[in-house]
Amino acid sequence: MAQLRQDYGKFVEQGAEVVVVGPEGREAFARYWREQELPFIGLPDPEHRILKLYGQKVNLLKLGRMPAQVLIDRNGRARFIHYGHSMSDIPPTERVLALLAGFAKEGSTGQGSA
Amino acid sequence: MSPEVQIDAMAPDFALEDFEGRVIRLSDYRGARHVLLVFNRGFT
Numbered sequence: 559m560a561q562l563r564q565d566y567g568k569f570v571e572q573g574a575e576v577v578v579v580g581p582e583g584r585e586a587f588a589r590y591w592r593e594q595e596l597p598f599i600g601l602p603d604p605e606h607r608i609l610k611l612y613g614q615k616v617n618l619l620k621l622g623r624m625p626a627q628v629l630i631d632r633n634g635r636a637r638f639i640h641y642g643h644s645m646s647d648i649p650p651t652e653r654v655l656a657l658l659a660g661f662a663k664e665g666s667t668g669q670g671s672a
Numbered sequence: 673m674s675p676e677v678q679i680d681a682m683a684p685d686f687a688l689e690d691f692e693g694r695v696i697r698l699s700d701y702r703g704a705r706h707v708l709l710v711f712n713r714g715f716t
Contacts, residue, residue, distance in 0.1 A: 562710070574706040577696060579688075582715060587691035590715045600691045609711060611684045628683065628709040634702045636683040658706060 559594065565651040566597045572658035573632070579603050629654055631661050683709075 562569075562576060569576055576598035580587065587600040603609065612628070629638040638657055687697040701707050 559712070569708065572706070574708055575701060576708045576710065578710040578712050580712040580714070584689075584691045586715065591691065599696055601688050601696055602691050603688060608686050608688065608709075611686055625713050626711045628711075630683040630698070630701075630707045630709060632701065632703055632706050634682055634685075634699065636679050636681055639679060654708060661706060 559596065561651055562598065563594065563596055565655065568651070568655055569658070572655060572662065574658055575599065577601060579608050581606060627654070629657060637661075 559578070562578075566576060578596075578598060579601045581604055582590075582602055583604055584602045587602045590596070591600050601608070625642045627640045627642075628636050631637050638654070640653075683698065685697070685699045687695055690696050698707065698709075
């Protein structure tokens with residue numbers, strides 16, 4: 559989370575938003591966001607609605623293989639998933655940023671023409 | 673092990689309130705911004 563916070567500006571520059579989903583309730587999210595001064599969106603999902611949705615709909619996420627990150631381009635397509643096996647296993651944000659840079663090169667073809 | 677998967681499927685849309693009560697809807701970003709969706713396991 560610290561690395562995401564540190565690189566958040568780069569994500570914004572690349573035209574991306576960061577949305578963090580977790581099983582905690584609203585209060586826990588608010589407290590953590592305040593303590594850590596996190597700039598991105600925090601979605602409390604104690605019922606695992608999004609996780610279940612992604613697991614069922616397209617088998618994108620294998621439940622239990624957490625944490626995970628899904629990169630969705632502005633056309634709504636999931637382009638990349640990273641599974642981690644522990645809290646500390648966060649994909650290098652450089653990898654995601656490189657993919658975002660690639661999306662930018664797709665440029666006009668990537669904008670609503672899909 | 674940190675498997676990476678390249679895919680190209682429509683991501684399921686969702687709408688959920690963030691901790692500040694704003695409704696976050698994935699499809700609202702369509703045509704505007706990419707989204708990195710992070711499934712976190714805990715704040716420990």
